[in-house]
Structure formats: C-alpha cells, structure tokens
Amino acid sequence: MEKINERKFSLASHGSSVLAGFRELYQTELLSDVCLVAEKREFRSHKTLLAACCPYFRSMFSIDLREKEETTVEMHGTTARGLSAILDFLYSGDLTLNDENKEDVLATACYLQVDAVIDMCCSYLRENIHMNNCIGIWNLACALNLHELKDFAENHVTNNLIEASQSDDFLELSCDQLIVLLSNDWVKATDRELCEMSDKWVARDPKRSEYLDEISSILNIDSIPAEDNFGIPATRPLGGEHVARRHDSAETARESTICRASREVVLAVGGRLMYNERPAVQRTCVSFCDVRSPDGDKPWYEMTQIPIRRRNYCAAVLDDEIYVVGGREWDKEARGYDRWSAAAFCYNLRTAKWREVSSLSTKRSCFSMDAIEGNLFAVGGDEDHEDTSILSSVERFDPIQNLWWPCSEIPDGRRCQASCVYNNRLYVSGGWIKRTEAAFSLTLNVNMSCIPTMSATVYCYDPLTDMWSERSAMHVARFSHAMEVYSGRIFAIGGYTSLSRTHNEPLDVVECYSPERDQWSFIEPLRVPAGLCSAVVVEGYMTVLGGDQSTCE
Template structure:
C-alpha cells in the first residue's frame, strides 16, 4: 500500500459558483483504455491506467516506478490522499485531453493533481479559480493557494485584494483573517487602492486593534505607511493622538510621525530626504512638457505643465507654471521637477533671461519658488547628479557665459564651481556614470557651432576635453 502524504484540505466553500469550464490539452494520448491495463489505482473504486503513461505525465508516479519501490511491480496501487472524483477526472484527462471543472469538483481535482504532481491540471485549476475570485471567497482561495503553494493563484488574489483594498480592508473577514505578512505586502504596494494615505493608516490601525497580541507587530505594520504624504496639520492633530491612544508607547511608532514632521519642516531639502515612506504610490512614469512657445509665429509663451496619458494618448494639463517662459531648463531630482532660468520674452533675448528656480511637488500639485541662481541664464544646460543640480553656461544680457553653478537642496543655495574653458550657450548635455558631458554650442553670437566635447567630474571639480565630435553641432 502506498502511504501518500496528505495535506489538510480546507472545507469546501459554498461560495464557488457551479459554473463549469472544459479545459483541453492537445498533448493528451487521445486513446481509449483497453480492457486489460497494467495498473489499477485504488481509491474506494478502481481507476485503470497505463503505468508508462502515468510515469510520463506525473513526477509522483515517475519516482514511484523508477526508484525501486514495491508499487513498481504491483498490479494495484492504493493512493492515500486522493479522492475518487479527483483521481478519475485526472486520469480521464490524461487519456482524453479534456478536463471539466466546476464548483462541485474543483477542490478534489486540485488536491489530486497537486498530490500526483500533474502540473498541467494544476494550472487549469488555477485558471478556473482565477475566474471565480470574488469578495465572498477570496480569503478561502488565498488559503487554498497557500496550502498547495499555488504562486500564480496567490499573486492573482493579491492583485484582486489590492484593487479592492478600500472596500475589503474594513470588512470583518479581512480584519480577522488576513495575516500580518500579507497586510504588510498590501500596505507597502504602490498599486493599493486608496483615496489618500489616511485610508491605509486607518485600515492598519483597525487590524492592529482587533487582537491584543497584534500590538507586537505595530512597528512592522506601520513602517509601510507613507506618513510624509499626510499633511502636517493632520499628522499633529489627528494622526499622532490616534496612534498614541490606540498603541502602547513601547511600539515605538511615534517615530514615524516625528520623521514625517521633520520632512515637512525641511521644505527645500525634501529632494535629498527621500525614503520609501516619502515616495508616491505609483510605478507609472510620465512624459511631460513644461512651458515654451505655443504659436507658429512665436507670438506668445505658455505656462502649461502637461503630461501624456498613456491610456488615452492625450496630453493632460496639470498645475500651470508660476510664470510663462521659454528656453528654460528642466531637471528631476529626488522625484521633484525643477525648472530654471529661461526667457520671459518671445524675443528670447539675453535681456529677458531669468535666474529663478521653481520646484514642482507632484504629491500636492504645487510649484514653489526656491533659491535663485547666481546668474540669469537662457540656452544653458541643467542636470541633476547625486544630490544637486548643475547649471552649465548659457547667456544673458551680458552675452555668453562660461560659469557653472550647483544647487544644493539641503542648504537651498547655489555655489559657483569650476567654469567652462570657454563661453558656451546653445549646447547639449547628458549625465553618464556620474559625469556631466556637454557638447557643441557656440559662444558670443550665432555663428559656427563647436565640435568640442567637455566632461565635468564634480568630485574633483575639473572640466576635461574629450574626443571631439566629427561635425560641429548646436
């Protein structure tokens, strides 16, 4: 007798529908069983099958029949841990290539297919169960996925919970039965459904206060809340009192609030204070355009800030710039958008050059003014590298510039660094392996462009000539 190890199966739910699905397998033998077979599988009733077919289709039987176990020579093998319903359906599938699944047999077939390691059937079961996931049975199916190590089904249910988190997280079933590990996965996700960070904090606090022993996990749970995304006034007057009243001081969770308040108090330095808790809850990257000349005849400037909606393929307006401008520079540092310099006149003359620096916070959709550059600049290059911005060359009312200055968010100030070897504006630039590269451009007036390629090492504060381009460019 074969003593198969049997995992404890959760009781059949009544909340899986009776809808059926027939799965087809083109690799099945598509032959009928002869009257005399090499083996009978026993489970309250006999199920005939060929030994060779079972060994080919099942890792379980392949091991049984090839490593010298006594079952390799028996005409009848009794399986413990497999139901007749499940065993008959699986064997019929191996011969006929069709598997009829419904709410009455799915758990028996899944149990048997997992025991016998027939992974094609397990995959079909997962496909069926994914279609059946609902607010009534998702916890049962999540438990099923855990028992049988069904990573695909488990991931699907995680996605279902994340997309319905705003509703599910406040239901008694969720609050009583979701594990701490799973809750942390959901609270840390960038895809979790929410109206604001308050919703996630409230769900976390409700889960923690369901059972006294959960207080020991308070720090692990709340470290996934993005407290800096909550307004400062709410942190001080709503969040802190709630956390202090619901959780013991020993949980050390007030530190998250203090960290968030420090972040709010250091407005200019926020780009270099970024942590996982300050990050926006999104993985979406956006293509933006900011300002510029909008008329074919350059009759006006724009203050638009727009991003491309990938789904609708339309440009969507966000908060407008504080002032219209063109020939400015844009850079991203620490998740914030910076625009610097530019012209407030459609003539783009150096007399209209600006030294202003604005920062856009996508969390609250606001532009704020930070420290101005030391010099007014248009047609320059702005780059972000490590924890600073670098403004290179350009021109203003005095003509072309060779100066280079860097902006430190930590001190909210600009400082001059090593200047360019020559006056340059209208050049291109890029960051590569922590070096600033600029190429082309011209100097005092519109004329011949340059072939030069210059490299700046901010660690040594030195500009060096590199191999020039083959053609001059502006």
C-alpha cells in the same frame, strides 16, 4: 515491394470510444490494477490510462519506484475531493468546478502536474474573483507558485485595496504580502488609510510588532500631522511611538498616495513629437513606464501635465519628487518660445500634486541639472537669443530651505551640454562654449569671442569643496548629447556635431570614460544617429530613449 491499392481508413470517434470504455471500466471497477487512497477513500483505477494521461503517474509506474509493483498507493498531499475530480477528468475529459472544490482541485492538479486542469482552475478563479475571495486566491496562487494567477490576484487586491482590507483574509496576510501592497507605487489609497490597515493587521497578533519598523519605512508617516491620529488609540502600533516623527502636513495625508516605495519606473518629461515634413509638437505631459510590467512592450502611461508650456528646460528627480526648472515659456503674443524663464515647479509622486518652488536666480535655457546628496545643481545654459548670453554660473537648490544658492562658476560657460553624477561628483561634457580668448578675423575684422565653439572638454565638480577640475576631453566634440553612468564608467552618447554654423548632423558615436584612469575610449556606436536623446540604466541595461535622427539646418 510495391503495395497495390493501399488505402488508409480512420475512425474519428475511436479516441472518444476508447475513453468512454475506460470510463465504464472505472465506474464498474473492472480490470483495475491499482487502488489510489486519499483521506482513507479508495479509487480503483488503471495504471495504463493514468500513465498515458498524467506525467506524475507515468513516472510512478514506469520508474523503479516502490509504487511500481504495489497495488495500493497512498496519495499523500492530495484530498479525496481533489483526487476524485482529477480522476473524473482523466477518464472523461470533463471537469466540474465550484466554490466548494476549486482549491482542492487546483492543489491536487499542481501536485499531479495535470497542466490542463491547472489552466481550467486558473481561468475559473480569474472569472470569479471578487472582493471577498481575492486575497484567498492570492494566497492560494502564492502557495502553489502559480505566477500568472498570483500577479492577477495581486493586481486585483491592489486596485481594490480599501474594499479588500475589510475581509477577514486581509488579517491573515503574511508580512511580505502586506509590504507588497504598501510598496505598490500606484495603489489608490491615502497614507491615512494605509496606516489604519497596517494598524489593524499588526493588532491581530502581538508578535507582529516586530515588523513595525519595516512597515513604517514604507508608509509615508512623516506626511501625517501629529495632531491627526485619525481615531486610532495611542496604544496602537503606528498611532503611538511613531507619531512623534510626523509633522504638520495635513494636506498630504488627505491626498491619494501614488509612489511610496522603491520601484524602477522610467519617467519621460515633456519633449517634442516629430512628424515628417511637419513642425515639431511640444509635449507637456509626464509619462512613466513600469519596467516590472509583465507586458512585453512595456507600455507608457501618462501621469500628469507640466503646469506651464515650455521647452529647453531641465528635469530631475529628488526625494520622490520631479523638478521642472527654467527653459523658455510659450509667448502668446510672439506665438513662440521666446520668453526665458527662471520658474521652478515640483511634482510630488506621493500626492500627485504640483507646487511652485523658489525660482532660479538667473533665467536660463539649454542648461543641465542633476541631483547630488539632496540638492539640485543647475549649470550653464543661456539667457537669451544672443551668442554672448552663454552662462558660466552654477546654482544649488536646497529643498529644505527652498532657496537657490550660488556655486563656483564652471571655467567655460556653456549651453546644450550633458551631465551626470558619479561618486557624488558632477561631470559636465561638451556643448557650445564661450571662446576664452579674443581672436580677430583679419579678413572680416570680427570679434570671434562672440561666436560660441563646439566643445569636447569635460569638467568635474565636487560639491564638498565647491571646486571645478578639468578632466580629459572627449575624442569627439558634440552638443545635445546624453551622459549616463553604468558599471563604474561614464558614457557620452550621440548628440550633434556642427558641420557649419547652420548645419548640424546627428551622431551615432558613443564614448566610454574611466574616472580612475581619466581616459576616454570608443565603444560600439548607436544603431542609428541620435541627437537630443536620453539614456537611462534600468533592469541592468543602459537604454537610449527618443532623440532626433534628422539633420538640423
């Protein structure tokens, strides 16, 4: 039946009026049907309002629990001060926080699952965090399992560790919390300062000596000189028996430490910035991406600059140090990268300092380099502009001796190849190779052995025997591609194929190699073709970074 002249009216103030009415009933204890007791203090309340505003009370008074029928409920797990503030909020919508009640209110809000109050408390703590309370807030967030507040407080402690360590709360940290601080890659503290903090923490309780080995494995003890005991008595934990493992490196002990523990950080070394219809700009910076960052975009941060402007070099990480080796340096007179180099530099992630190390025996560019069992292996490349300059030589760098040693040559000299390490063996694939036999053109009478050939061949090098062995070739010949190991398989990713001597096309082809079966197979291609790309396995995923999607002429 049609309703004639129907109109709906609303009173905007009705909700606040109802809440104000309940507030008056609460203050006068009229019509209350339940008495909440915390620390022997009674709070006469109304089940209907509590159930409407709080999931905890809704479950208590609507499910067949013992409290459903009772008129007095003991609120174990809450304090009187915290419960009072929560009830005031439920009856009025207002919350008053101060240094006296903040912890009680937050703990009670978490217990009663009052999300609005939890958010207000966390906001209050973030706004009022300082050196004297940051560790206390961190402890509180850990105890209440508040992840965002925990990360915020942890970052504050980490960024101000020297000052925060002066508070009494620092001595009450758990061992796990101390390890988190010592393990942070970017904490701004020297090894000397971290050692002193750890000594003070251990000395607080004799039982903590059982954690010495774990703490020592995190600290850069070996970089602190034996004669420098920085005023710590020999009876102190890290100043006694562990001193014997130190060696003379006073400079390291004085520098600010950057990387001190295992943490997944992706490093990008150099490269070129490509602009539409503009020349490429060679980058000289080293950047890192912290994959544990809570930011969704995983931002990149600049760490340092490569000492010498260069391109077509190789970079590898060995024992918390970044090595940048070879390549072509910038020639000011020629205004181009026309000076082949054998120079090698090392960046220490702990001290944030570059140093020059022993140079390659042979100047080389467009080669490959990988770390195996504490050594670097540089393979192939070229030594000048000529096609005949492709190298088959291999060098091994021993960082302890600071020397490069010759190794068995790869059977086919090559440049622009890709390589990776699997099961302590070096796998090298593709690139441009020397022709192994002289073939003469009947029409041009040209020695074709001088012209490099794009290759799909694969070789495996065993450092223990210093021998190369040929493996099954890839299905697609390519160069300037990426190789990476993931889940017991080797992947050849992207790269270029040569359509003519002056025309190179980027590839989207990805092949997967089984070392056990010595067999290659195609898998899903890249979403876009990419030459000169890189690949890395991080957080359980293989990620392809950068690359050139344009055709090269």
